[in-house]
Amino acid sequence: MVRRCFPVLLFILVIFLILPPACGHVPLSAGENDNPASATVINQPEKSYVIYGHIHEPDGVAYYRFDMTTGQTLHVSLMVNGKDAAIPDLVIMGAGIPVSGTPPASLRIPQGSAVFVIPGRLPEHAEYEPFTPSAIYQVASYTALVPASGTYYVAVHTSRGEQDYSLAPGFKEEFSATEWLLVPVNVIGIHTWEGQSPVIVLAPCIAVVLLGIALLLRQQRRTGVSRSPFSWLAITAGLLYLGGASITFTQMVRALGITGWDPSAILTLIFISIPVVLGIVALRTGFGSGQPVLAKERVVLAVIGLLGLLFWAGLIIGPVIAFVAAVVPEKPKRKD
Numbered sequence: 512m513v514r515r516c517f518p519v520l521l522f523i524l525v526i527f528l529i530l531p532p533a534c535g536h537v538p539l540s541a542g543e544n545d546n547p548a549s550a551t552v553i554n555q556p557e558k559s560y561v562i563y564g565h566i567h568e569p570d571g572v573a574y575y576r577f578d579m580t581t582g583q584t585l586h587v588s589l590m591v592n593g594k595d596a597a598i599p600d601l602v603i604m605g606a607g608i609p610v611s612g613t614p615p616a617s618l619r620i621p622q623g624s625a626v627f628v629i630p631g632r633l634p635e636h637a638e639y640e641p642f643t644p645s646a647i648y649q650v651a652s653y654t655a656l657v658p659a660s661g662t663y664y665v666a667v668h669t670s671r672g673e674q675d676y677s678l679a680p681g682f683k684e685e686f687s688a689t690e691w692l693l694v695p696v697n698v699i700g701i702h703t704w705e706g707q708s709p710v711i712v713l714a715p716c717i718a719v720v721l722l723g724i725a726l727l728l729r730q731q732r733r734t735g736v737s738r739s740p741f742s743w744l745a746i747t748a749g750l751l752y753l754g755g756a757s758i759t760f761t762q763m764v765r766a767l768g769i770t771g772w773d774p775s776a777i778l779t780l781i782f783i784s785i786p787v788v789l790g791i792v793a794l795r796t797g798f799g800s801g802q803p804v805l806a807k808e809r810v811v812l813a814v815i816g817l818l819g820l821l822f823w824a825g826l827i828i829g830p831v832i833a834f835v836a837a838v839v840p841e842k843p844k845r846k847d
Contacts, residue, residue, distance in 0.1 A: 541565075541573060541678075547621050547664060550574035557583060559681040563704045564667065566599070566674040570617045575665040575678065579657045587665050588679040589631060589651040592705045598631040599676050601651035602666040607658035615668045624664065629653055639773035642782070643701055644762050646769040654682075675704065695755070695823045702762060715761045716754030716826065723750040738797075741804045744836035745797030745812055751829030752790030752819060756783045758826075786824035789815050793833060803841055813837040 541564035544551045553560065556577040564573050579585060589601045602614065604624040612628025620626060631650035638647045657663060667676055686694075702712045727746060731737065738746075763779045793815050800808050816833030819825045825833075 544574050545572065547574050547576070547619050550576040550664060552576050552578075553680050555681070556585065557681050557683050559684040560679065562678045562680075563700070564676050564678060566667065566669050566676070567672075569670065569672045570615065571669055571674065572602075572615070572617055572619070573667045573676075574619075575667075575680065577663045577665065577680070578661075579663055580660045581657065583657055584654065584682065585657050585663055585665075586654045586680065586682045587652065588649055589667060590677045590679065591631075591633075591648045591650055592675050592677070594633065594637070594648060596648070597669060597671040597674050598633055598650050599667050599669040599674055600631050601629040601653060602668055603627040603629070603653050603663070604666065605657070605663035606661050608663070615670070618666060618668060621662070621664060627653070637770045639766055639770040639775060641773075641775040641778040643698055644759065644766045644776070644779045645701060645705060646766045677704070692820055692827065695826050698823075699826075712758065712762075715757035716751070719754035719757050720747075720750045723753075739800065739802060739804065739841075740839045741808070741812075741836050741841075742797045742800050744832050744839060745793050745800065745808075748812070748815065748819075748825065748829045748833040748836060749790040749793030749797060751825040751832065752786045752793060752815075755823075755825045755829060756786040756790065759783050759786075782822065785822045786819070789818055789822075789824055790829075797836075809837045 539551070539553075539560045539562045541551050541562050543549055544564075551562065551574070553575055556579050562575075566573055575587075577585060585603070587601065587603075589599065591598060600615070602618060604620060604626050606623055606625065608625040608627050610625050610627065612626070612630065614620065614626045614628060618626070629651045633650055634648060638649065639645075640647050653665075665678070665680065667674075667678060669676075699709065699712055703709050723746070727738075759779065760783050763776060763783070767773065767776060793812065796808050796811050796815075812833045816830040816837065819830035819833060820827070824830065
């Protein structure tokens with residue numbers, strides 16, 4: 512059985528290498544940025560980020576600062592979290608920016624800056640985002656080469672009171688190792704920003720893990736055969752991989768229910784199928800292991816852990832448990 516797992520794991524690794532690395536935005540914290548002096552600084556203005564912000568008061572403004580050089584591209588998109596949300600406006604400020612629109616009275620304009628106002632408009636249909644997955648309501652965007660080196664500001668303005676929004680500056684989708692590994696955690700935050708309860712978001716995973724453990728305990732009581740620590744850890748990792756995939760599937764169905772079918776959902780299905788395959792391999796390895804645990808079985812769990820991190824499987828916990836299973840010592844035999 513272990514020998515048959517290696518081609519499957521190798522195939523999944525090849526998929527990872529040939530898939531485009533552009534898989535979404537890197538999350539940032541907005542912080543307290545209600546005036547230009549405390550504007551949130553975007554240190555890599557062309558790198559694709561996403562910022563989930565909140566404006567607390569009527570006629571409020573949130574500011575973001577970009578230090579850019581001539582010829583760089585200033586790109587920003589402004590989104591809201593539902594069709595019933597208030598619609599904010601996007602404002603671009605900087606030397607040489609073309610003047611357009613009427614600045615809101617509460618806007619603080621840095622000295623020497625021209626102002627370009629983009630009124631927010633709710634789209635007729637939400638866009639499907641395959642990697643989160645989620646339904647996106649983009650209300651405003653701006654893309655242009657900066658005319659001169661200097662400091663540019665992007666502001667989000669709302670005439671309403673409380674306002675949730677997300678701002679996506681940049682277009683180069685790059686991840687550091689830490690940013691990539693933390694994507695599963697950040698995705699949970701995205702779904703809560705959409706208005707979903709964290710408990711509801713995690714419910715499919717919790718249900719899969721609890722049901723799997725309950726069935727395993729029932730089988731163990733019926734057969735009277737106790738399992739090794741390696742077996743328990745491998746099975747738990749497998750259940751977490753399946754549980755994480757169930758969250759993604761549930762969110763895909765929810766998002767497509769809003770946007771309608773989108774061909775990019777095929778990418779979502781690929782990202783669902785890979786954790787499912789890894790989870791099944793982990794379960795088969797855990798159920799098939801004996802005493803002593805074979806070195807090949809430990810290698811399989813280590814590879815499953817690595818691929819789980821690469822493909823955002825198991826909510827980080829699953830891959831960690833897989834790594835632990837790969838190195839957990841044998842249960843000592845009792846002496847008669």
